[in-house]
Amino acid sequence: MGGQMQQSNAAAATTFYDHAGGGTLHNAGPTNDAGDAVMARWLQSAGLQHLASPLADQRSLLMQSYGAQSAEEKQRLLKLMRNLNFGGESGSEPHTPTAQASGVLGAMDGYYSPEFRGDFGAGLLDLHAMDDTELLSEHVISEPFEPSPFIPSGTRPFEDEFNIASSRQPRSQADEDAVATLPVIEKENVARENNVAKIKVVVRKRPLNKKEHARKEEDIVSVCDNASLTVHEPKLKVDLTAYVEKHEFCFDAVLDEQVTNDEVYRVTVQPIIPIIFERTKATCFAYGQTGSGKTFTMQPLPLRAAEDLVRLLHQPVYRNQRFKLWLSFFEIYGGKLFDLLSDRRKLCMREDGRQQVCIVGLQEFEVSDVQIVKEYIEKGNAARSTGSTGANEESSRSHAILQLAIKKHPEVKESRRNNDGNELKSGKLVGKISFIDLAGSERGADTTDNDRQTRIEGAEINKSLLALKECIRALDNDQIHIPFRGSKLTEVLRDSFVGNSRTVMISCISPNAGSCEHTLNTLRYADRVKSLSKSGNVKKDPAVSSSQPITKDVFSAPTIPIPTEAEDINMLRQEVKLGELGRRVAEKESLSSSNFDMPTTTLPSSNTFHARDEKSASVTVTSASFDKEPLEMRNTHSDPTGRKIPMYSPNLNDTEKVKKVSPPRRKSEKK
Numbered sequence: 001m002g003g004q005m006q007q008s009n010a011a012a013a014t015t016f017y018d019h020a021g022g023g024t025l026h027n028a029g030p031t032n033d034a035g036d037a038v039m040a041r042w043l044q045s046a047g048l049q050h051l052a053s054p055l056a057d058q059r060s061l062l063m064q065s066y067g068a069q070s071a072e073e074k075q076r077l078l079k080l081m082r083n084l085n086f087g088g089e090s091g092s093e094p095h096t097p098t099a100q101a102s103g104v105l106g107a108m109d110g111y112y113s114p115e116f117r118g119d120f121g122a123g124l125l126d127l128h129a130m131d132d133t134e135l136l137s138e139h140v141i142s143e144p145f146e147p148s149p150f151i152p153s154g155t156r157p158f159e160d161e162f163n164i165a166s167s168r169q170p171r172s173q174a175d176e177d178a179v180a181t182l183p184v185i186e187k188e189n190v191a192r193e194n195n196v197a198k199i200k201v202v203v204r205k206r207p208l209n210k211k212e213h214a215r216k217e218e219d220i221v222s223v224c225d226n227a228s229l230t231v232h233e234p235k236l237k238v239d240l241t242a243y244v245e246k247h248e249f250c251f252d253a254v255l256d257e258q259v260t261n262d263e264v265y266r267v268t269v270q271p272i273i274p275i276i277f278e279r280t281k282a283t284c285f286a287y288g289q290t291g292s293g294k295t296f297t298m299q300p301l302p303l304r305a306a307e308d309l310v311r312l313l314h315q316p317v318y319r320n321q322r323f324k325l326w327l328s329f330f331e332i333y334g335g336k337l338f339d340l341l342s343d344r345r346k347l348c349m350r351e352d353g354r355q356q357v358c359i360v361g362l363q364e365f366e367v368s369d370v371q372i373v374k375e376y377i378e379k380g381n382a383a384r385s386t387g388s389t390g391a392n393e394e395s396s397r398s399h400a401i402l403q404l405a406i407k408k409h410p411e412v413k414e415s416r417r418n419n420d421g422n423e424l425k426s427g428k429l430v431g432k433i434s435f436i437d438l439a440g441s442e443r444g445a446d447t448t449d450n451d452r453q454t455r456i457e458g459a460e461i462n463k464s465l466l467a468l469k470e471c472i473r474a475l476d477n478d479q480i481h482i483p484f485r486g487s488k489l490t491e492v493l494r495d496s497f498v499g500n501s502r503t504v505m506i507s508c509i510s511p512n513a514g515s516c517e518h519t520l521n522t523l524r525y526a527d528r529v530k531s532l533s534k535s536g537n538v539k540k541d542p543a544v545s546s547s548q549p550i551t552k553d554v555f556s557a558p559t560i561p562i563p564t565e566a567e568d569i570n571m572l573r574q575e576v577k578l579g580e581l582g583r584r585v586a587e588k589e590s591l592s593s594s595n596f597d598m599p600t601t602t603l604p605s606s607n608t609f610h611a612r613d614e615k616s617a618s619v620t621v622t623s624a625s626f627d628k629e630p631l632e633m634r635n636t637h638s639d640p641t642g643r644k645i646p647m648y649s650p651n652l653n654d655t656e657k658v659k660k661v662s663p664p665r666r667k668s669e670k671k
């Protein structure tokens with residue numbers, strides 16, 4: 001079923017390309033039936049299978065006529081249509097490149113106009129959403145090619161980057177109306193809130209450390225600009241000559257070894273701080289292999305955030321509302337929770353009647369100045385390492401979560417009258433930011449530690465990192481079911497991912513050749529997360545939204561944005577030939593399945609790109625939206641004619657022996 005879905009989606013996607021490129025697959029033919037079948041599966045994927053049968057008979061009807069009676073059905077159908085970008089006229093819209101921008105999906109992404117970037121789409125057309133294989137996850141360069149139009153030509157200011165996702169999101173008329181009626185201050189808030197991307201993925205490269213210098217290890221990561229980097233992977237040919245394979249990645253921001261912690265803060269967390277006061281729950285996490293700089297990066301962030309939060313708290317608008325800052329710090333170790341500010345007391349996690357997660361017994365402390373915050377952070381960090389068997393071993397096997405919460409408190413008089421002994425804590429949560437220092441990403445797969453406990457811990461880490469990605473993915477797809485229960489980490493973070501949420505992922509990478517494999521894995525994970533940040537719509541936890549009153553304001557947008565009347569009519573006006581679409585899907589499906597079996601297939605089109613199978617056979621396939629970007633299959637090291645290509649290497653030459661990849665370092669090693 002999964003495989004089938006994947007095929008359909010791939011086919012739907014390729015249909016989209018063809019259509020977008022003005023492809024000429026309009027001939028009716030034997031693929032019609034297959035097209036209907038594919039179309040039926042496609043509709044089924046959106047729960048609209050009952051609309052499938054009329055399609056076979058009425059190929060050129062307006063969507064209206066297909067029997068989508070209810071508003072919900074119409075809406076789903078609209079979303080499906082959006083994702084295939086029937087109009088296709090917005091192809092020239094600029095779009096932030098992702099790593100896939102240089103591959104198939106990037107091209108597809110790039111082609112989507114804001115109007116057509118349906119949030120349902122990630123699930124339907126995002127091949128990455130279908131499996132976790134690393135195929136096509138990055139652009140492997142092994143031959144010269146013309147620069148992609150999607151890759152930024154110059155240095156972009158980080159702020160622009162941060163604003164890009166939101167600027168892609170069209171605001172509905174209803175939203176505009178809502179904003180128009182708001183007081184000025186609220187309008188400013190709305191603008192600010194909308195200007196911060198939902199998911200931001202930043203990569204930070206640390207410098208080579210002394211040991212790596214001593215071992216004369218190469219720095220294999222070159223940061224090209226503020227948003228892209230290249231990994232020069234040392235490899236060996238079959239005849240044992242050395243060569244370098246280049247992997248290019250693009251992210252929201254890429255920070256090189258010169259960048260200070262202050263700048264990291266400015267790029268990642270600072271833009272979110274003001275919207276914490278506006279009911280936002282934010283999460284900032286560091287991901288990367290052991291020793292890549294996660295702790296180095298994460299540790300200063302809460303303090304800097306606290307400084308800004310405290311400063312804002314002193315503003316009359318918040319002081320008058322009795323907003324206060326609260327801090328908690330705990331750790332998830334081996335699937336269990338420990339309070340780092342309360343002698344590592346074991347904590348339990350419970351869901352209340354409204355399916356809100358509460359951590360029973362977690363100590364929260366009101367912090368009114370930065371010095372106190374600093375003391376708590378130091379205390380928590382000390383607790384984090386004292387429980388370890390080796391100096392840093394445990395630290396790399398736990399997820400540490402520091403939360404700063406803004407709460408609105410009732411007037412003291414009122415609280416006294418209620419005789420509430422816990423009056424200070426009875427504040428209502430306004431917003432919060434969670435800082436997560438994740439366990440080393442390679443630990444889950446670590447097979448060098450063979451004792452049972454280590455393996456169990458490793459499995460737990462693996463589970464939580466996968467679950468984290470799954471949750472972000474599900475949220476972006478607007479799935480009803482968000483797999484929060486996949487791990488303790490995601491359960492704990494549940495309320496940070498629903499409603500008005502923001503996520504910043506900082507991927508930390510080591511630059512040395514010995515860490516190349518881990519570095520690539522980290523970047524691929526980040527790339528997956530990045531590819532999820534397509535929609536900027538506010539997501540609602542269905543459980544929460546059904547049980548909690550939703551105030552009528554701009555922050556409580558519906559789960560699935562309902563198209564405005566104008567948008568609706570616009571969509572309906574398009575003469576959508578779904579039967580033809582099904583045929584195209586089928587044609588593309590058969591094409592895509594046979595792509596790599598054919599030595600050379602040329603389809604009529606003005607634009608072509610080259611794809612290679614593992615045997616390096618050349619395949620020429622059409623695509624307008626690819627714009628000469630080469631599609632590379634991973635681990636291909638030869639050009640389309642099979643000739644081995646010399647690759648750029650900063651320090652290696654063709655005959656140089658490639659260094660043996662060293663095992664992952666322990667944190668204790670690097671100290």
Ligand SMILES: Nc1ncnc2c1ncn2[C@@H]1O[C@H](COP(=O)(O)OP(=O)(O)OP(=O)(O)O)[C@@H](O)[C@H]1O
Nearest residue numbers: 206207289290291292293294295296395396440667
């Ligand atoms: N950007 C950087 N600039 C200078 N030194 C750095 C940088 N990043 C990391 N380091 C140094 O590298 C070492 C490893 O960093 P750190 O402890 O943060 O790694 P980690 O990813 O948290 O490891 P673990 O997963 O074991 O917790 C530390 O000594 C740290 O000071």
